[in-house]
Amino acid sequence: xxxxxxxxxxxxEILEEVAGVLPADATPEKSFTEDLDVDSLSxxxxxxxxxxxxxxxxxxDELANIRTVGDAASFIEKNQS
Amino acid sequence: MSDIVVxxxxxTTPLGGDVASSWAALLEGRSGIGLLTEDWAAQMPARVIGxxxxxxxxxxDRVQARRLDRCQQIALIAAREAWADxxxxxxxxxxxxxxxxTGVGGALTMLAQDDVLxxxxxxxxxxxxxxxxxxxxxxxxxxxxxxxxxxxxxPVSACAAGSEGIALGMDIIRAGRxxxxxxxxxxxxxxxxxxxxxxxxxxxxxxxxxxxxxxRPFDKxxxxxxxxxxxxxxxxxxxxxxxxxxxxxxxxLAGTGVSNDSFDMVQPHPEGCFAALAIRLAxxxxxxxxxxxxxxxxxxxxxxxxxLTEAGAILSAIGDGAAxxxxxSMTGHMLGASGAVEAIFTILALRDQIVPxxxxxxxxxxxxxxQALDIVRGAPRKATLRAAVNxxxxxxxxxxALVFTAA
Numbered sequence: 378x379x380x381x382x383x384x385x386x387x388x389x390e391i392l393e394e395v396a397g398v399l400p401a402d403a404t405p406e407k408s409f410t411e412d413l414d415v416d417s418l419s420x421x422x423x424x425x426x427x428x429x430x431x432x433x434x435x436x437x438d439e440l441a442n443i444r445t446v447g448d449a450a451s452f453i454e455k456n457q458s
Numbered sequence: 459m460s461d462i463v464v465x466x467x468x469x470t471t472p473l474g475g476d477v478a479s480s481w482a483a484l485l486e487g488r489s490g491i492g493l494l495t496e497d498w499a500a501q502m503p504a505r506v507i508g509x510x511x512x513x514x515x516x517x518x519d520r521v522q523a524r525r526l527d528r529c530q531q532i533a534l535i536a537a538r539e540a541w542a543d544x545x546x547x548x549x550x551x552x553x554x555x556x557x558x559x560t561g562v563g564g565a566l567t568m569l570a571q572d573d574v575l576x577x578x579x580x581x582x583x584x585x586x587x588x589x590x591x592x593x594x595x596x597x598x599x600x601x602x603x604x605x606x607x608x609x610x611x612x613p614v615s616a617c618a619a620g621s622e623g624i625a626l627g628m629d630i631i632r633a634g635r636x637x638x639x640x641x642x643x644x645x646x647x648x649x650x651x652x653x654x655x656x657x658x659x660x661x662x663x664x665x666x667x668x669x670x671x672x673x674r675p676f677d678k679x680x681x682x683x684x685x686x687x688x689x690x691x692x693x694x695x696x697x698x699x700x701x702x703x704x705x706x707x708x709x710x711l712a713g714t715g716v717s718n719d720s721f722d723m724v725q726p727h728p729e730g731c732f733a734a735l736a737i738r739l740a741x742x743x744x745x746x747x748x749x750x751x752x753x754x755x756x757x758x759x760x761x762x763x764x765x766l767t768e769a770g771a772i773l774s775a776i777g778d779g780a781a782x783x784x785x786x787s788m789t790g791h792m793l794g795a796s797g798a799v800e801a802i803f804t805i806l807a808l809r810d811q812i813v814p815x816x817x818x819x820x821x822x823x824x825x826x827x828x829q830a831l832d833i834v835r836g837a838p839r840k841a842t843l844r845a846a847v848n849x850x851x852x853x854x855x856x857x858x859a860l861v862f863t864a865a
Contacts, residue, residue: 395521395524396521397519397520397521418585418586418589419585421585422584422585422586425582
């Protein structure tokens, strides 16, 4: 089980790799599309990377509800086994 | 009718990461040909290739690069160079178009994602697969960067695609659709599948023991082409537009000619008559006599049949008075980029009044058509050039000729 801090830092790593977001910018309140310039295709890549890193699959209908970095972190935290 | 002028050049080739280094290497007679080093090479009958001299990752941001196929990356690199070289023209985006020809587009992405599909299933295939594999991806990448809104096009005509891109660029300006067009071609498909496919056609040189000698246009010992990769883009402008903004003019794109053999899917017509037709049409379009052509940058891939029919076509349409270069002897065959890169070499030949040499044509074919041509072998030759031709031919029967005149 990843801790909240591990999830946050893991998401920041994924965002840097996929979309070139600086880790300091990947804070929980940031919107992927509006603040971090992450497009819908990159969101799909991020979902795949989350599954690889945390073993948590994000179904497509859930992905649409994930707007901020914090939303993603909460989803991972709730659904990790 | 308006003149169309060339105001910017950009390229990345097996000879160099930009136009200046590629042209310098060409005039020095350096070969860009080497051996495959990948693990899969061992089982390939042909292991000789023209790999890019500079990896695209050195010129493109990592995050952007991972969203672009290699072909799109190098098209963008060449377009940026050409655009900057033209002085980044201030043009209404609705008067700016892009044309980038290609043979196969994002083949490396398609093949890599097919591996992902086979190994791990559809859920792991990249969401970027489609934009990276589509043949129009290179043109669209450049269009996005330059905000070109007068149309973004992709001729797909195998090894004639780069030349066809330039020909279409000229048509667009002449039709009044744009004042400026970024035009050329890009290709990057060095991979086991294309190499196996070309090998099964007996199209590739298997001179694996001596890569720099492998590409031998017009030579008796030629045994096929050497697969290369590269991109070449030029900035074309309506002459009045270029002069009004005080642009530096490299050359005039005086005419283009396009025809098709409609004879065989892959074999050229044995008489080369429709290749000659494309050259004649280009001369007529340019309003230039064949005697004025001082130089031909030939397609000359070093296949046994193609070089002979092309020699016949040049003799028939231009005669024996032009100094002929076969620069694929140094670059290999960049497929859909070759016509564009060779157009750039043709333009620079006019600018510098020098005809590049041809490597490895040490023992010319006995065919009388080859014997009759003035092939510049070995070192480049100083010349007084007023007009020059670049011709390109592709599987599917495509023939394209471009006529450039000195600025």
